[in-house]
Amino acid sequence: MDKRIKIAIATNGRLKPMGTFSRNYIEYLPFAKIVLFGGFIPYFYMGTSQKQQKILRYWYSLLSLKNQTKLDKLIKNRFKKILQKEKVNCVLAEFMNTGSAIREACKELNIPIVANVLGYEIHQDAVVEKNHQEYRKLANYKSIVVPVAKNMIPKLKNVGFLDSQIIFSPLGARDEFFEINPDYSSKRFIAIGRFAEMKSPLSTIKAFHKVLKNFPNAKLTFAGDGELFEDTKNLVDQLSIQDSVEFVGWISPEEQINLLSKSAIFIQHSVTTSIGDAEGTPVAILEASAAGLPIVSTKHGGIVDTVIDGKTGYLVDENDWEEMGNRMEELLRSPELIEEFGQNGRQFILENFSMKKHIEEIEKAIRTIVKL
Template sequence: MNKILNVALISPSKNAYSETFIQMHRKGIEGNVVYYFNGDLPTKNNLENRLASNIYKLFFRIKKIFKFTQLTILEQSLKHSFKKHKIDIVVAEYGTTAAAVYNVCFNTKIPLLPIFHGFDASINHILETHKNKYEKIFNYSKYIVVVSNKIAETLITIGCLKNKIIITPCAPQNKFFDIKPNFKKNNFLAVGRFVDKKAPYYTILSFVKVLRKYPNAKLQLIGDGPLKNVCENLINYYKVSNNIKIIGAVKSKDIDSYFENSYSFLQHSVVANNGDSEGTPVSVLEASAAGLPVVSTKHGGISDVILNNKTGFLVDEHNVELMAEKICNLIEDKLLAKKMGQEGRAFVRKNFSYQNHISTINKAIKNSL
């Protein structure tokens, strides 16, 4: 009889609205999952409000003073929690999280499975400051999970062995395959945080050009972030608030209706000035699963999951003119849009389903022991 594993799943945030894929991992990983959160080096889990009492912290501090341990107090608290819950393996969401918990895993000889998602393998200063820790992770871990071919290429460049890398984009929830898009109206949808790498302002500028030709077209943008005010100012400047609306953050359970009322998905991702890039955006996979043709950019893992001219259109980063042209193509040919949506749904169902993704994660966990 196979032993039931005790798995520590670690994420910096408890339940960020844009990180539905982490909650899907939490539900799908086989075994007893203890969910750690509140920072790269977590201070809480779903079973304990804090990992160590004040008495234990005092004990850890004394050990540190007398050099009985090289671990920090927070690391010792985490080590104590791992021991308490008899953790067999640590799954770290993001390379930066894996770097933060590496010392504890190495000290306790607990296997570590990092999952790289995007910024952790692209932002320049992160790659610089984490260089040594990443090298240690690459040596210590049997496998490294990444969500795009682009991330795999980056990690190989900085020292990870190719045969250690497992590529598996995060998957859409199964509910998206049941959505029926609305091809009767020219309604478009964009979902994503308002941050540099998602460049929502480029999506808006492209749509402004579309409105000059098709003034009845509508665009809804779902999300929140530091660029939200900039985008609202753009909408007001071009006087298109009747056509382009920012909805704000929407919970996963409430997002279905927005996909059902749209027939195409837009996202103009770019490499930010600091190097920040997408992994494989889950929202793009959700759109294809829902049967929406996607107009996006040749960026990160997007090219892995969108077949250009077959399940959507991909343009070069910053090319607002061509993005507008491709959006117009979908307005002018609804049969093409519908066919692309159907092709996209079939492609995602076959290659990027939740079942395939979580099976790959569970296999990586077992093979890491």
């Protein structure tokens, strides 16, 4: 561990630290570190109980007389005092709007910021419009942004970030995924993700239903939960394919590895939402490809950076579930292609999107901006 550098990992989880990125930074980055959460300006240490949080929030509410401007100032001052007390050299923000929210406090202490750009904060038109000026201020400060998809880069430049401030780096797959041996003969598809508009789970079910007409022994395991879960389950019932689709709910990392080892092909039908939101680079796709599964997905967000169409999987247009079904069938007709695409994908992710590579890039960004 390099004790010359101390970082604060800032996550905007209201009740607890959040996000895959933060968990991996806590585990792998070779610096002294503290973890803060509690909102866009985080002011609770990791480990703060909900009772302690409630007491402080109530106290701040009284002190501010429920005036939002005064409350924001109290929170900012507490965040600033934590950075001073801990002698932090750099703040690593999980989202760009978190980085923007903490910029003023960091500027007063001359502390640089490295901020991940994960998706909604640069894709959703309303979010960008609301935060445009703050993003520009962040761009004009000592900052580096880390977009997880290449299609975010022009948007970052549009709000003022220079090429030298932008490092493209998706999270990457952990080592254990490269050790998985899929069951290429299983005819089992697997989908993992939130049941939300952006993941279009209904399109996935429609595509799989098409496959079943020619491959009645095919199976689909669908992991995750979310607001469209019941709608998805109802569609499965309406199509009378309950015996072919297994819903397993939220899964642990250990269960994910187990399910990938029993599967042959990973599918995900990501789309741009009605409010303009889009994926960054879905970690589940990186992990499935690292595990040796070919991918059938959409030409969307960072997916196009991580799946080579016709070599590590197939990509179709958004909302074209019929073509998605065609591509799924094409793989089932060619078992040798399943293995070829799967092994190509594993090698491609190992060379370009491993966890080790991502951590090295974040470490380099922090050392560069801290100048140590």
